[in-house]
Amino acid sequence: MSSSLADHLRALPDDALAALLQLRPDLVVPVPADLSALAVRAQSRVSVARALDGLDQFTLQVLDGARLTRADDDGLTSADAVLALATSGAAGGPDRTAVRAALDRLRALFLLYGPEHALRVVPTVDEVCSPYPAGLGRPAAELDPAAGELVADPARLRRTLLAAAPPARAVLDRLAAGPPVGTLPAGALRSAAPSAAGPGTGSPTDGAAPDGAAISPVRWLVDNALLVPIPDPGSSPGDTAVELPREIALLLRRDTGPLGPVRPTPPGLAAAERDPKAVDSAGAGQAMEVVRHAEDLLESLGAEPAPVLRSGGVGVRDLRRLARATGLDESTAALLLEVGYAAGLAGEVDLPGAATTRAGADQQVLPTAGYEAWRGGSLAQRWEHLARAWLTMTRQAGLIGRRDDRDRPIAPLSNEAERAAAPSARRAVLGVLADLAPGAAPSPDELIELVAWHAPRRSRGREAAHRDVLTEAARLGVTGLGALTSYGRLLLTDAAAAEARFAASTEDPLGLRPDAGDLPGEASATVRALDALLPSPVDHFLVQADLTVVVPGPPEPTLAAELEVVAEHESAGGASVYRVTGGSLRRALDVGYAADDLHGLFARRSRTPIPQSLSYLIDDVARKHGGLRTGSAGAYLRSDDEALLTEVLADRRLSALSLRRLAPTVLVTPYQMGRLLPALREAGHAPVPEDASGAAVLSRPKTRRAPARVSVANRITDPLAAPRLSQPRLLGVVEQIRRGDAAARAARRAPATVRANGRTDGPDVPGHGHTQALAVLQQAVRDRAKVWVGYVDAHGATASRLVRPVSMGAGYLRAEDERTEMLHTFALHRITAAVLDG
Structure with missing residues (x-):
């Protein structure tokens, strides 16, 4: 299979190969060694699933049409067969132009490849998609000879369908809508079956029979070969599964068409x-x-x-x-x-x-x-x-x-x-x-x-x-x-x-640097557009007589930082409101502001005259600020104003500090300064700390911060994403792949031999190229065939082993050795050759 796709890729012009790599960028990470490797990767489960995930509902339905119209002998279909199937139906199907566009997209992604009269579906599509294309079951002849005889006689089939009771016909209609498989509880086919359930969700029967002699709808359908019992490994023990043959479902879909209801365009909206x-x-x-x-x-x-x-x-x-x-x-x-x-x-x-x-x-x-x-x-x-x-x-x-x-x-x-x-x-x-x-x-x-x-x-x-x-x-x-x-x-x-x-800077397959984006410091288009919608930041405020400060717009960062210190935030919105209080002014003085600084700040920022009450408040708080000094002894409190210290000593709110007078101007407490300062401030005083030399210590409080972290905004949201390359780079990748393909084809004309490292239980393994070995292994996984694998072990020696591959992915091959009944895991990069047994 892969060799057919590889041959098709070799016949394509460079522009067509570049278009494939543009649509499926995961194929070039890393750059394939040759076209055979590209074909193998294009048919891998991960790559095919990624390509299918990006398709809309209508394109997937057209792909199901291609799967349904494949010939039994060679697995080929044609564009005309898919068009005929998709546009059939009594109600009229989609426009042929829409179906043709969907086919072109599938072919551009190489989920379908080959000429229009002999299209081939990539085999992996059947592995990653539903086993029931378009919700249709298998052909009747494949399921049961009696069902095959029934659908071979159209007149008898119609008579049987017309004879079905409404409950039985309801079961058929639900299975015809897909999926075509339903499960029955144990014994349902031997007695009057209980209630109907949707396909795959329970019993597709129709209610308890009034007496034991009644025949359930599903039993009647099975007896008349309209449903076929099948083994279902996923059902509970004793349960029975039934399947609706494809021909019967197509007859029931005569109004909607073989693919069911199709919508070539997105559903309409009644959007406001x-x-x-x-x-x-x-x-x-x-x-x-x-x-x-x-x-x-x-x-x-x-x-x-x-x-x-x-x-x-x-x-x-x-x-x-x-x-x-x-x-x-x-x-x-x-x-x-x-x-x-x-x-x-x-x-x-x-x-x-x-x-x-x-x-x-x-x-x-x-x-x-x-x-x-x-x-x-x-x-x-x-x-x-x-x-x-x-x-x-x-x-x-x-x-x-x-x-x-x-x-x-x-x-x-x-x-x-x-x-x-x-x-x-x-x-x-x-x-x-x-x-x-x-x-x-x-x-x-x-x-x-x-x-x-x-x-x-x-x-x-x-x-x-x-x-x-x-x-x-x-x-x-x-x-x-x-x-x-x-x-x-x-x-x-x-x-x-x-x-x-x-992505280009980290995963560019050619190792080239990405194109320059926005200049450093330049605002993005998003920021510029939002800036135009937001009100301009303001650098001023309005001081009112009640000592409220109104900021008529979003404040500049520097203004916001100043207001955070000198005022209390009250409300936010288009215009923010702050209030100046004695506590907020003491906070400003504590972090280093002086009275003159506060007068200058309000005079510079305010567009209204400064109320006299604010000037008096600033002067009054500044005059009291620093009247008391604290230090650590446990902690001491000193002041040149003996009457003030006497007032503090007599304040019952401060009795818990156990203050005592050491001198007319000094009080001490056994507690640390961290407790003394907040207690004095809560009592309405304005102390300031001092150092050992007696100088006032004025500083902003330290804020704890966690270690810096990087935003996830630059993260690639798709872990399997690959860079979107420009056309010149894509053509460079194509040229590199063609050179590797030419070298590989030349090497295959003089094959080497990889022997079994002295062992006599296996034949010589021809030294196929690594990509050809992967293609053989991938086919062996599909066919469950035995294969001789040549590989390099951990000691660097070559060896070979006869195994039956189970799966291949994530860089490893998992295979069974039937002689030892063990499961072996081989790293793909260590495999040197693979040859089918027999």
């Missing part, structure tokens, strides 16, 4: 049309909120790190605490925690001196060193950083809070939320949205149906994950009003381009 500007505005507003909430959540983690559970992840109580601190529901807080972790903004740090647990050393989750750099970026840059991490992270945040297999809730950052297919699910959903017109907002059910049509093999069983993607995209601002935003489309484009550049 939104104004694209309204979509962008709604999405941009949500993006602002996401960045703010993510910053609040990470700040909460910095103030009170979340401990890591022994089983991994963050506990429910800590998640609830973070949700309360940010004003979010738990599911949104979990999503932002997962995204922040994936973006490298949060990470674990080991607690010093902690005992080890099953999960390792005791750990806490807190912001990383990269969080400070992220917070210094623009609003659009910070959002893109989060969105890119969400797009590529292998975590499904929608699972958090649900129950796992052991009925335990899934915690944030735990292993149970890891899903390798999560990035592809996001790309599939957002890709379908991107293909729609701007402003199109389909319902979740319509969108899932669209995704299933575009990639039925990949979307099967992932409906819940696709719904989670829609929910998360709306929460992050990727979509707005149910439609994809304009910058969301650019996010997909930029992410794909960055992934392609990264």
